[in-house]
Amino acid sequence: MNSTLDLSELDAKIGRLFMAGMPGTQLDDGTEALIRDYGLGGVILFGRNIENPIQLATLCNDLQDRAMKYHGMPLFLSIDQEGGSVARLKEPFTCFPGNRAIGEDPKPVDKAKEFARVAAREMSLVGLNMDLAPVMDVRRGEPEKHLKGRMFSDNPEEVALLGRKVIEVLQENGVMAVAKHFPGLGKTSVDPHHHLPTIEADTGEMEEINIPPFESAITARVSAVMTSHAIYPALDPGIPATLSHRILKGLLRDLLNFSGLIMTDDLEMGAIEKKWGVAKGAVASFEAGADILLICGDQDRVLESIDILKGKLIRGEIPFQRLRESLDRIKKTKARFLKETKRVSLKEVRTYFGL
Numbered sequence: 001m002n003s004t005l006d007l008s009e010l011d012a013k014i015g016r017l018f019m020a021g022m023p024g025t026q027l028d029d030g031t032e033a034l035i036r037d038y039g040l041g042g043v044i045l046f047g048r049n050i051e052n053p054i055q056l057a058t059l060c061n062d063l064q065d066r067a068m069k070y071h072g073m074p075l076f077l078s079i080d081q082e083g084g085s086v087a088r089l090k091e092p093f094t095c096f097p098g099n100r101a102i103g104e105d106p107k108p109v110d111k112a113k114e115f116a117r118v119a120a121r122e123m124s125l126v127g128l129n130m131d132l133a134p135v136m137d138v139r140r141g142e143p144e145k146h147l148k149g150r151m152f153s154d155n156p157e158e159v160a161l162l163g164r165k166v167i168e169v170l171q172e173n174g175v176m177a178v179a180k181h182f183p184g185l186g187k188t189s190v191d192p193h194h195h196l197p198t199i200e201a202d203t204g205e206m207e208e209i210n211i212p213p214f215e216s217a218i219t220a221r222v223s224a225v226m227t228s229h230a231i232y233p234a235l236d237p238g239i240p241a242t243l244s245h246r247i248l249k250g251l252l253r254d255l256l257n258f259s260g261l262i263m264t265d266d267l268e269m270g271a272i273e274k275k276w277g278v279a280k281g282a283v284a285s286f287e288a289g290a291d292i293l294l295i296c297g298d299q300d301r302v303l304e305s306i307d308i309l310k311g312k313l314i315r316g317e318i319p320f321q322r323l324r325e326s327l328d329r330i331k332k333t334k335a336r337f338l339k340e341t342k343r344v345s346l347k348e349v350r351t352y353f354g355l
Contacts, residue, residue: 010313012039012071013323014306016330017286019044019076019263021296025051027062030299035066035075038306041330042076042130044296047088053126053353057344060127064341074334074341076176076292078130081119084149092353094118099135102162103152112152112165120173125352127344129337130176132226134166136213137186146191154186156209160216167220176337179217181228181265182252183241184210192229192271196240203234215256223333224261225252227290229271240271243281248289261333263292268301279304287318291326 015038022031022043034040043063050056060077067075079088084098096102096115105111119131138159139151152162167177183206190197201210214225227242236246242264252258264285267273272281282293282305295302312318349355 010310011037011306013327014309014313015039016041016073017291017293017309017323017326018042018282018302018305019078019292019294020299020302021046022049022299025049025055026059027066031063032066034299034302035063036070038302039071039073040067040075040302041292042078044078044132044294045088045128046079046296047090050088050090052355053092053349054346054355056128057126057346057349061344064127064343068341074129074338076130076334076338077128078132078176078178079123079128080132081123082133082135082150083115083119086150089122092355093122098149099152099162100139100149103158108152108158108162109165112162113169116166116169117173120170120175122352123175124173125344125349129174129341130178130223131170132178132180133170134163134177134179135181136160136163136179136217137181137184138209138213140187140209143186144188144191146193147185147188151186156212159213163213164216164220167217167222171221171223171337174337176223176333177217178224178226178263179214179222180226181230182214182225183228183232183235183247184214185228185230186210188230192265192269194270196271196275197230199230199232201232201234206232206234211256214252218256218258218260222260223337224263224292225258226263226265227285229265229269242267242272242290243276243284243288245288253289259329261291261329262289264290264294266294266296268295268297279308283308283312286326287322291329 019042080086083096102111135150138156139154152159170177187199188197229240236244241247267278267281278301
């Protein structure tokens with residue numbers, strides 16, 4: 001046991017690695033316990049958590065109040081707001097048609113910037129600080145249905161440009177962007193929500209088509225890159241990107257020089273859960289290089305993951321230095337974006353939405 005990291009503090013340090021879902025529209029005991037007892041790093045919200053702008057703003061206030069009260073560190077409050085088929089904020093929030101529509105518009109750059117500006121304004125207004133967007137996958141033929149309409153283009157340069165504009169404008173307006181799904185899901189014929197895809201692309205194709213949009217995102221200082229639950233035999237046979245040290249550390253960190261947060265896609269998806277299990281998958285992903293472990297549904301899986309991870313740290317199977325690296329990146333990202341976290345004004349929300 002490393003003397004510089006007291007055992008009693010360990011839970012609250014490991015908890016910062018996790019972004020968890022919550023069940024309802026109000027702060028519940030389970031979510032509060034994760035924040036209080038484990039220093040939870042972030043919360044992801046879905047349609048099940050959102051009734052209207054005032055309720056959502058109240059929920060975000062309550063979550064941040066607890067985080068500041070117990071640990072003095074704000075939460076990542078994230079949502080999937082891509083536009084089109086993946087948009088958790090419905091009317092009276094502004095609805096956008098999604099990335100494909102942006103890419104096909106006569107003025108795609110203007111549309112990308114407008115989407116990001118309005119999304120950031122409305123998200124910030126209610127207290128959300130991280131958008132799990134943009135999708136930086138390059139469309140290859142007819143997309144698998146879960147990705148339909150979510151990719152800007154089949155041209156890597158176009159994807160790189162439009163994705164970069166979305167990232168820049170979101171982040172200039174105080175909302176963290178997350179480039180996904182590294183190293184590119186555009187060629188998948190299988191939905192990782194249910195099954196584990198294999199993406200047959202040689203290294204030349206990966207370098208020419210899949211990687212350039214992510215390089216562009218990194219140049220734009222994107223706050224986080226989300227991993228894909230797919231196997232890329234040319235990069236690491238048999239291991240999905242989310243669990244691959246070669247892909248996360250070797251490619252993303254070392255080769256592409258990414259210094260921001262590596263975040264997993266939802267670890268409850270079938271692609272990970274069926275073979276590895278959620279908790280073991282979370283720990284394997286952390287060992288491979290991920291900083292933020294996303295578990296969108298069952299909070300018991302978060303507790304189970306924390307428990308396994310703690311055991312491995314205490315037994316010396318994972319070096320404490322590995323934990324410190326992720327905690328340092330999380331701290332830097334929160335200092336960069338969440339320094340000014342303050343209570344959301346319900347009056348401003350009412351005025352903006354005309355409630």
